[in-house]
Amino acid sequence: MLGTLRILHACRGRSRWPAAALRALQEQQLRAVVAHAYARVPFHRRRLEAARLTPTAVRTLDDLRRLPTTSKQLLRSTPAAELITRGTDPAGCDVVCTSGSTGMPLRILRGRREVDCHRAAGLRILRELGFRWTDRTLEIRAVSGPTFAAQRLGVAPKRWVSILDSPAEQLRALVDFRPQVICAAASTLRDLAVAVLEAGVAPPPLRLIIQDAEPLLPSTRALVARAFGVVPLDVYGLVELSNFAWECEQRAGLHVSADTHLVEILGDDDMPLPPRTPGRIVCTDLLARTMPMLRYETGDWGALATDPCPCGRTFPRIVDLVGREGDVVLLPSGRRLHWPYFHETFARYDELDRYQVIQEELDRVRVRILARPERYQALVDRLAAELGTVIPPAVRVEFEPWNAAPPDPTQKYRPVLTKVRSH
Numbered sequence: 141m142l143g144t145l146r147i148l149h150a151c152r153g154r155s156r157w158p159a160a161a162l163r164a165l166q167e168q169q170l171r172a173v174v175a176h177a178y179a180r181v182p183f184h185r186r187r188l189e190a191a192r193l194t195p196t197a198v199r200t201l202d203d204l205r206r207l208p209t210t211s212k213q214l215l216r217s218t219p220a221a222e223l224i225t226r227g228t229d230p231a232g233c234d235v236v237c238t239s240g241s242t243g244m245p246l247r248i249l250r251g252r253r254e255v256d257c258h259r260a261a262g263l264r265i266l267r268e269l270g271f272r273w274t275d276r277t278l279e280i281r282a283v284s285g286p287t288f289a290a291q292r293l294g295v296a297p298k299r300w301v302s303i304l305d306s307p308a309e310q311l312r313a314l315v316d317f318r319p320q321v322i323c324a325a326a327s328t329l330r331d332l333a334v335a336v337l338e339a340g341v342a343p344p345p346l347r348l349i350i351q352d353a354e355p356l357l358p359s360t361r362a363l364v365a366r367a368f369g370v371v372p373l374d375v376y377g378l379v380e381l382s383n384f385a386w387e388c389e390q391r392a393g394l395h396v397s398a399d400t401h402l403v404e405i406l407g408d409d410d411m412p413l414p415p416r417t418p419g420r421i422v423c424t425d426l427l428a429r430t431m432p433m434l435r436y437e438t439g440d441w442g443a444l445a446t447d448p449c450p451c452g453r454t455f456p457r458i459v460d461l462v463g464r465e466g467d468v469v470l471l472p473s474g475r476r477l478h479w480p481y482f483h484e485t486f487a488r489y490d491e492l493d494r495y496q497v498i499q500e501e502l503d504r505v506r507v508r509i510l511a512r513p514e515r516y517q518a519l520v521d522r523l524a525a526e527l528g529t530v531i532p533p534a535v536r537v538e539f540e541p542w543n544a545a546p547p548d549p550t551q552k553y554r555p556v557l558t559k560v561r562s563h
């Protein structure tokens with residue numbers, strides 16, 4: 141925990157540093173992580189050599205582009221021993237897995253340093269958003285985290301609640317614990333907001349509601365604000381990289397924790413795109429050493445804004461974050477229908493309880509519909525007509541009733557996903 145606090149302390153004030161100072165720090169950290177990866181991690185050594193690079197050739201942010209990007213698939217197909225620092229004892233590491241909703245999960249090893257970095261990344265975001273050490277936090281997750289001695293003594297006390305508990309049980313915990321802060325996935329917050337509104341109870345006065353696990357739909361944002369009187373803040377990250385981007389109180393995009401993570405937005409030609417042009421989000425973790433992450437393809441899609449934010453922070457912002465690159469339907473013309481299109485379209489159909497759009501092939505899209513049986517066919521007819529105005533006839537749209545059990549709450553709900561690779 142001391143290591144966490146040390147990192148947290150070092151990060152203080154950096155979100156408002158002048159751009160030149162921030163860049164100097166980033167380049168210094170970049171040189172350190174590349175030198176480490178080259179000297180001690182076989183996978184990165186090989187990749188740098190294949191690109192005819194030595195660490196001394198990577199000195200500036202512009203040099204970073206000479207490194208190849210790294211995909212999750214590539215890491216998964218590489219023996220774990222080659223991905224981690226030589227001499228690391230895996231038994232002494234924390235192992236976390238990516239959700240694997242698009243295939244096999246990837247195992248990430250975190251040594252003590254990375255565990256501290258991961259915690260510091262989360263706490264730094266909370267502190268930037270006004271979190272006080274006396275605040276009580278209710279965190280709703282599939283797996284409970286640790287409770288530290290300091291928390292039992294009243295420093296940042298936290299109660300863990302299971303995502304598998306019913307919304308009514310979660311509501312009881314909320315009323316009983318009276319937190320100032322809630323952290324949970326968007327879908328959990330939505331269900332809890334419905335429970336609050338249906339029960340007609342006044343929720344405890346909250347200051348912060350953080351969602352950090354799924355796309356935050358505009359309707360969820362509005363519903364949570366109505367139930368709790370606080371507009372939730374969106375936080376973005378990946379298990380592989382910790383949380384590294386967060387909305388400030390202006391809610392004008394997500395500031396990148398640029399002193400710990402480097403974010404690039406790349407186009408189809410792998411070249412960086414101009415500000416506010418959406419493309420693939422590629423991220424380098426500047427602090428991780430046990431299993432370095434250099435130019436990691438997040439699989440997500442968004443743009444970067446570098447103009448000043450009204451809040452005064454100088455960290456760049458990810459804007460138009462539309463979630464995963466795969467949360468999309470690709471049309472044969474090359475156009476992308478991102479999930480907000482489907483969400484906004486489907487939201488107008490009250491009789492539609494839940495949906496999922498799965499693109500199986502470039503010319504075949506499956507739409508699963510949860511609705512009362514007597515309304516199903518009429519709904520399908522109307523949806524088919526509406527989607528037909530955007531999706532060309534060459535793409536077959538197949539509807540099917542969603543009869544299965546309710547979606548597993550421990551899995552991310554992805555309303556839209558494609559199985560077609562775009563590059």
Ligand SMILES: [Zn+2]
Pocket residue numbers: 388389390392395449450451452453
């Ligand atoms: Zn801001």
